[in-house]
Amino acid sequence: MVPESCPVPTLPGVVGERMQQIVVNGIVAAAVYVVAGFGFGLIYRTATFFHIAQAAIIAVGAYGTYWLCVGIGFPLPVAVLLSVVFSAIVGACADQAIFRPLRRRGASPLVLLLASLGLYVVLTNLLSMAFGDSIKTIAWGRVEEGWRVFGARITTVQAMTIAIIALLAVLSAIAFRSTKIGITLRAVADDPELAGISGIEVDRVVLVASAVGSGLSGLAGILLALDLGMTPMMGLNVLLMGVVAFIIGGGLKDMTGLVAGGLFLGLSQHLAGWLIGPQWQYAMAFVVLIVLLLLRPKGMWLSQSHGSLA
């Protein structure tokens, strides 16, 4: 079962209101994409491969919260925090157990991706075995109509999602520029070989990046699950949209690109969904991706496409 991300709601309202609702929905979707894209991008730039298993970690975050909150009875904020930490741990363990040994053996990005695919399958099925495939939700507070903002409706969760993203953007901007680990991460992201030669322990940096990236992925899953519910397979669509946002945004040079990319994607998707029908939402994203890649095939590929022409 694949939940649609933020389908256009059928609340009563005038046509003008509808447009505003689309904008709001687009922004909320964008927020989730930005978190997912950031987590993914962090790992991509440091470990230089597509970590598809992040899609499973998105679901891990969601189900972790579900289990802690609904199953055990922790208050929601605690469950969220623990779940994010747990996601980070899962990501770090995967790095140590699978990807570091592969890197040691000089595995190509393709081999790393394929291993990541295998991990995605294993994790997703573990969740499916433990929790089943039907949509689960975390009920909290009363069912609400949501706040009215500029003529559109936005629920508390959705508003919080946007707030969290804004906070994250600011925090990461500071962290990358001022903290030691942030600067080190950027160094590795820009040029892993040079970083290694300069004495930076690339493995340790990748481990940190994996942990942080996975934590963020888990967070994206939680935000989405609180808004729409969760299934074990929920992560892939979100991850792919995060990847597209990452590409549109020019590859994590700074947050503004990613946010812009996420916004563009979220808005165009929901617009397309309203104009031509919800089944074309992902097709829209794919079209955007293809058009982008045709217009600027270098972009984030720059670090990868350099083969020697000697």
Place this chain on the structure above:
Amino acid sequence: MMDCVLEIRGMSKAFDGVKALASFSCSVREKEILGLIGPNGAGKTTCFNVVSGLIPPDSGQVMFRGQDLVGLPPHQIARSGIARTFQILRLVRRLSVLENVLLAFQDQPGERLRNVFFRPTIGAKKEAENREMAVCLLDEVGLAENQSMLADELSYGQQKLLSLICCLSMGAELLLLDEPVAGIAPEMTEKIIGLIRGLPAKRKSVVLIEHNLDAVTRICDRVIFMDAGTNVCEGTAEEVRRDPRVIEAYLD
């Protein structure tokens, strides 16, 4: 005045602001072996990459038998009669020695899917002919007994020889050889030099990049000295070697 096989006019190429080629011009005559020498970074391999179509120049023309090659894809340039080897040796390592040679033959009917399924006999016949020719070529250079080995299993010198054979198998009239004897033992060097020297007799023209000045002097009819992307001086090997600018560059 001998015919020009290849004429490069005003070729320029910059990478991230660094000028690899600065309005470089030269011409290659029929049945001549032209040497390209110069320090590292002079633009020699970049020149080859532009001529063979791997990278587009910022400006300039590459006239091959009257046709401008700039903008054509590499496979088309190869098919029109220019073959090359690479500074960093390129072979299909997981194919056998024989298959590497077979790959280089042009106009193989078996390479078209239509023939693979609907006219298999035409493909099979040509393949058999090509096989015979390939074994012959390998035999001439003493690689025939290695024909079934994977290309990866040859020694470095043998691999260089093989890549030259593949280049020759393309039947091209202009050959661009990028450091064909670099890093190999004297015996193999002799073999390869002998092969290259026999090419003009087969109506082929050669442009040769080499750092080994002795080899250059022995093989080349004419030499161009390149530095910083320009054609600094040209003439016979002796003339160029004695040029004060060349001496200065090699002393630095």
Place this chain on the structure above:
Amino acid sequence: MEYALHILMMVCIYVALGASLNLVAGYAGSPSLAHAAFYGLGAYVAGLMSLRLGSPFMLNLLCAVGFSAVLGAIVRALTMRIRGDHFIVVTLAFQVVVFSILYNWVSFTGGPMGLSAIPEPTVFGWLVSSHADFLLLGLVYCVLTLWVCRRIANSPFGRVLKAIREDEVLASAAGKDVAMHHVLIFMISAGIAAGAGVLFAHYMCFVDATSFTEMESIFIISIVIIGGGGSSWGPVVGALVLVGLPELFRFLGMPTSVAANVRQMLYGGLLIVFMLWRPQGLLGEYAFGGTRDSR
């Protein structure tokens, strides 16, 4: 007994799927995660045509194969500038999009309800209805596919593919049109997958999009990888292992509710293990860029 026939039929279908994916993944060196999409498109074209138009089996097959091949060619041509692991992500995106359309376009494809009561096919006057009949049809298709793939692999065309796989720059310097080869082989691969989908649709009499998710694409590529990329018999071994082995679980009495999950975890786990231990698979020669030792 009928159950054994069913398993064999599925093996036939997966051999065809694996062998066709092997063409692009193992021979041309461009693995794709879009294979289940073409498989599904074939199934839906057959289902829709036989249900809405009542057209004969061979015509459905032709249309399904043709449609997938053309779509495959277009997708491959559009993505030509993208390489290696980036390309595989784009194919994954394509897979997700196709699924999304099949699953959500309720008016045309029946949405989550899928297409049911797909009629039994009549192939040149022979009504295919029993399990044994279908198995025969499946075997014919499977053998045909293997023959086509083997012919391609052993021809000079196949040699060019292998060269492209190892070194595209060298291949184009040798006069080979790399782009055209990629498009052609992707087309053929997509067409064969669609044909397998047609078989599946008529065999099950029912298709719904959940049979053609990205999990299915990963499953098919696991067959190729574990069997061995770039080997003619690899897909056969891979399909036997990945389709047949989980059946042992059933004999061991595992409850069906978890059997599906365990089956998937099996191939997921094997994928990880093989990347760590032997990327070229059991029989193969291509290790997907491999690790240092296998290069």
